[in-house]
Amino acid sequence: MPTAVTREHFDTLIVGAGISGVGAAYHLQTQCPEQRFVVLEGLDSFGGTWHMHRYPGIRSDSDLHTFGYRFKPWIGAPIASAEEILKYMGEVISDNQLAQHIRYQHRVETADWSSEDQQWILKGTRQDTGAAVEFSASFLWMCQGYYEHAKGYTPAWPGMENFRGQIVHPQTWPKDLDYKNKQVVVIGSGATAATVVPAIAAETSHTTVLQRSPTYFIPGRNENELAEQLRALDIDETWVHEITRRQILKNQAEFTARAFAEPEVVKAELLGAVRAFLGPDYDIDKHFTPDYRPWRQRIAFVPDGDIFQGIRSGKASMETAEIDHFTEHGILLKSGKELPADIVITATGFNLSVLGGIHFSVDGTPIDFADTVTYRGMMFTGVPNMVWIFGYFRASWTLRVDIIGDFVCRLLKYMAANHLKSVVPVLRPEDADMPLLPWIDPENFNPGYLMRSMHLMPKRGDKPEWQHTQDYWLEKDELPKIDLADSAFAYKQ
Ligand SMILES: Cc1cc2nc3c(=O)[nH]c(=O)nc-3n(C[C@H](O)[C@H](O)[C@H](O)COP(=O)(O)OP(=O)(O)OC[C@H]3O[C@@H](n4cnc5c(N)ncnc54)[C@H](O)[C@@H]3O)c2cc1C
Numbered sequence: 147m148p149t150a151v152t153r154e155h156f157d158t159l160i161v162g163a164g165i166s167g168v169g170a171a172y173h174l175q176t177q178c179p180e181q182r183f184v185v186l187e188g189l190d191s192f193g194g195t196w197h198m199h200r201y202p203g204i205r206s207d208s209d210l211h212t213f214g215y216r217f218k219p220w221i222g223a224p225i226a227s228a229e230e231i232l233k234y235m236g237e238v239i240s241d242n243q244l245a246q247h248i249r250y251q252h253r254v255e256t257a258d259w260s261s262e263d264q265q266w267i268l269k270g271t272r273q274d275t276g277a278a279v280e281f282s283a284s285f286l287w288m289c290q291g292y293y294e295h296a297k298g299y300t301p302a303w304p305g306m307e308n309f310r311g312q313i314v315h316p317q318t319w320p321k322d323l324d325y326k327n328k329q330v331v332v333i334g335s336g337a338t339a340a341t342v343v344p345a346i347a348a349e350t351s352h353t354t355v356l357q358r359s360p361t362y363f364i365p366g367r368n369e370n371e372l373a374e375q376l377r378a379l380d381i382d383e384t385w386v387h388e389i390t391r392r393q394i395l396k397n398q399a400e401f402t403a404r405a406f407a408e409p410e411v412v413k414a415e416l417l418g419a420v421r422a423f424l425g426p427d428y429d430i431d432k433h434f435t436p437d438y439r440p441w442r443q444r445i446a447f448v449p450d451g452d453i454f455q456g457i458r459s460g461k462a463s464m465e466t467a468e469i470d471h472f473t474e475h476g477i478l479l480k481s482g483k484e485l486p487a488d489i490v491i492t493a494t495g496f497n498l499s500v501l502g503g504i505h506f507s508v509d510g511t512p513i514d515f516a517d518t519v520t521y522r523g524m525m526f527t528g529v530p531n532m533v534w535i536f537g538y539f540r541a542s543w544t545l546r547v548d549i550i551g552d553f554v555c556r557l558l559k560y561m562a563a564n565h566l567k568s569v570v571p572v573l574r575p576e577d578a579d580m581p582l583l584p585w586i587d588p589e590n591f592n593p594g595y596l597m598r599s600m601h602l603m604p605k606r607g608d609k610p611e612w613q614h615t616q617d618y619w620l621e622k623d624e625l626p627k628i629d630l631a632d633s634a635f636a637y638k639q
Pocket of ligand 1: 208293
């Protein structure tokens, strides 16, 4: 006879202990101390993205003044390694006694909303013991990230099965991968390739970056001049953090606005910065000039231009071409050229995961998130008492963790004060004829992992309430002003 599973109840249940889940726990504890909550995390430690990715050189591509939380000063260099980010998150957990609320090795598999009991019932498995676990919670705060953690995205190229070398995805980097004195081909030219190449190139025989089309980069020094000036004046780190964040956010707002208003000027500036590293004779047109306007995909910051230094030293080189097929000893390009390889690293991105691979249902009826409409990219029509943190593409993810934290805590307090047990977003009469569109406008932002899986994502409307605007500068003012009595929210007692 299987043993009965004891169900534990909490007011709020947070799924995931990455930068979002730890931030959510902090905000809940600080702003809603009356809430009993638990964080369920499938892995054996906190950090999410920064705990799982182990490839050489792994680092942030945004600055940590804004990728760090607003409530804990970042005191290192702006671009940080995964290890530094984990240390910072570990301090947030210990400074605020959050560890007692986190259950590691708890993978959630199903979440069913019971309208009768006005609560979620979550079932899962302990990864260390295999034991079944069960929880109920009035409110569900999804902080599970946005991509499949177990496996990265590798396109199927012809002939891969014949290749005698190793094919490695950075998301599942083997601990003992020996790339010393080997011929390495890195497929892809996004932030991951820009990170891994400078970290390994000097030790390889040669590293080739093979890209189908070029990407924008912003080379710059890994320091913040203003932060250093303030520190030299003995200004308190809390102030340094806040002032530096404001400066960075102002600069980013101006840069983003310019990227839309005068894309050609911004493009010329970005390419000029690359040219400064690679010299006038390098074929920037071929290898570093994208055919899309700046900011339609994330622009990777390259500290001290390290990938360009690798190219200049001759240890790394660029190849902009299409793959025809893999051979036994490398990759044959459509141009007829063959790239010899002992190791091929597929820095080709993620598989998008809508809500952590959890099977959601309401009263036993499965939810297909593609049939829902998003309320500001954080709640969904037909899905009660649930908020998801999906951060920003053009600004640091964590900025949204903090402002959604404020929103959730305000909502929970409002519901408690008005004796309301559940809330669900509903389209208002004035939204009846609103066109329903894909989650994000490809004209605005179009990375591969989103384009491949857009059909799985919730729909957006054409009003700010019904979309993830991806605009931090707008949301930081609008989210605190959301009228919780608006008819877009249907409450039950
Ligand atoms: C290599 C890399 C570099 C990046 N650099 C930046 C950057 O510089 N700036 C930036 O803004 N963004 C960056 N991003 C995006 C980044 O993922 C986010 O900024 C942020 O780390 C996401 O945090 P999160 O907590 O929302 O999700 P994650 O970090 O993905 O964490 C989610 C957690 O939820 C857990 N989980 C998921 N499903 C379940 C389940 N069913 N049951 C239990 N637990 C579950 C996972 O195990 C994981 O620990 C980067 C992404 C990658 C992959």
